[in-house]
Amino acid sequence: MDFTDQNFKTEVLESKEPVIVDFWAPWCGPCRIVSPVIDELATEYKGKVKVGKLNVDDNPQTQQTYGIMSIPSVLFFKNGEPVKTMIGAQGKENYKKEIEEVL
Amino acid sequence: MFDVIIVGSGPAGLTASIYTTRANLKTLIIAGAVWGGQLQLTTLVENYPGFPDGIQGPELMTLMRKQAERFKPEIVEDNVSSIDFSSRPFKVSVGTKTFEGKSVIIATGADSKKIGVPGEKEFAGRGVSYCATCDGAFFKEKDVVVIGGGDTAMEEALFLTHFAKTVTIIHRRDEFKASKIMLDRAKANPKIKFIVNTEVKEVIGDQKVTGVKLFNNKENKENELTIGGVFVAIGHVPNSAVFKGIDVDEQGYVKVHDHYLTNVEGVFVAGDVHDRHYRQAVTAAGYGSSAALEAERWLSSQR
Numbered sequence: 001m002d003f004t005d006q007n008f009k010t011e012v013l014e015s016k017e018p019v020i021v022d023f024w025a026p027w028c029g030p031c032r033i034v035s036p037v038i039d040e041l042a043t044e045y046k047g048k049v050k051v052g053k054l055n056v057d058d059n060p061q062t063q064q065t066y067g068i069m070s071i072p073s074v075l076f077f078k079n080g081e082p083v084k085t086m087i088g089a090q091g092k093e094n095y096k097k098e099i100e101e102v103l
Numbered sequence: 104m105f106d107v108i109i110v111g112s113g114p115a116g117l118t119a120s121i122y123t124t125r126a127n128l129k130t131l132i133i134a135g136a137v138w139g140g141q142l143q144l145t146t147l148v149e150n151y152p153g154f155p156d157g158i159q160g161p162e163l164m165t166l167m168r169k170q171a172e173r174f175k176p177e178i179v180e181d182n183v184s185s186i187d188f189s190s191r192p193f194k195v196s197v198g199t200k201t202f203e204g205k206s207v208i209i210a211t212g213a214d215s216k217k218i219g220v221p222g223e224k225e226f227a228g229r230g231v232s233y234c235a236t237c238d239g240a241f242f243k244e245k246d247v248v249v250i251g252g253g254d255t256a257m258e259e260a261l262f263l264t265h266f267a268k269t270v271t272i273i274h275r276r277d278e279f280k281a282s283k284i285m286l287d288r289a290k291a292n293p294k295i296k297f298i299v300n301t302e303v304k305e306v307i308g309d310q311k312v313t314g315v316k317l318f319n320n321k322e323n324k325e326n327e328l329t330i331g332g333v334f335v336a337i338g339h340v341p342n343s344a345v346f347k348g349i350d351v352d353e354q355g356y357v358k359v360h361d362h363y364l365t366n367v368e369g370v371f372v373a374g375d376v377h378d379r380h381y382r383q384a385v386t387a388a389g390y391g392s393s394a395a396l397e398a399e400r401w402l403s404s405q406r
Contacts (some may be wrong), residue, residue, distance in 0.1 A: 025240065027236070027240070028236070028237045029139075029142075029143040029144060029145070029159075029160060029161035029236065029237070030137065030143055030144065030234070030237055031237070032143075032161055032165075033137055033138060033139065033143060056240075057240075063241075067229065067310065067311065068241070069228060069229055069230055069232070069238060069241040069242075069311065069332075070227075070228040070229075070232055070234075070237065070238045070241070071237055071238065072237075073228065085228070087227060087228035088228075088234075089137040089143075090136060090137065091135075091136020091137060091180070091181055091182065092136070092180065092181075093136065093181060093198065094136060
């Protein structure tokens, strides 16, 4: 799903399940590599973890709140708090390993 | 069992695959966890023939991959964990899986070199970046530095002028490795300044980067520069560490013995992992085709 400045509070911060947010932009090459991986993770972890993306161009407020200065950045949220940040494109297995740790 | 296992999915690996698959060799590409190589981190590529107006690096890689996939190689999207070159067929491990190949083409390329100073790691993603095209937009109206003296440094600096207030190129010598056209473009840009004979000793900041400590190696003087971003472009390190048993030089570049053959018979090499001289997309692609043709020749001599 797509997170935005508008829905970030309800969908991410107030979510009962852990949330993974992929901060991306259309002009970023490595983001395009990560994007399909995020889609796969969303399917695999359905019901356990909420996985989605946030376009930093369209949602500058959230980008600034979390001080994102490098993309792709994948942030893990639990109970409204960011608990982990993964900077730069990484492999699916790496993301899965970190998700299992957070769960 | 594969005829050829290609490790890497940049221009060298994908070109090699186009050649081996079209020669009817059963081919596996181990593409890495993050596929596509260094071109994924670039913007406009103006020196790859066939694209008169230039082409975006990630777009070029997508096209190359599409072309490679047309001939149906198998592709694994993960990193090699180890390779056993001591017996035949070669055994390539990727996580818990093992693949067998009669021959291997090493095309793992190179990654950005770190400066290795205090603060660099701590501020990665918080003002220290290795990819101007990914992160440049977060430095709007800021003063930033680019460290390096090659084409990559010039390209990054020029790209950053679209966002940053000023861009200062910091180079430890007063001569540049960059090509004349790129250096001239950077010099002509009013937003770009140069500081030469100077090394970065430390990256400083609190929540984010606020400055760098500099050392002028001609005058033996230290000073500090207040800036909001550090872009590192000091070159690359070949990704050869995983290939135990393959000869490399003192900097880690795979040694070529004869026509893209390594010290192990049946193991070939292509692209930036062995090429310290040219490091171009087009040379990498050329090496990829050469290594594939050599692998093909070697395989048929084994029958």
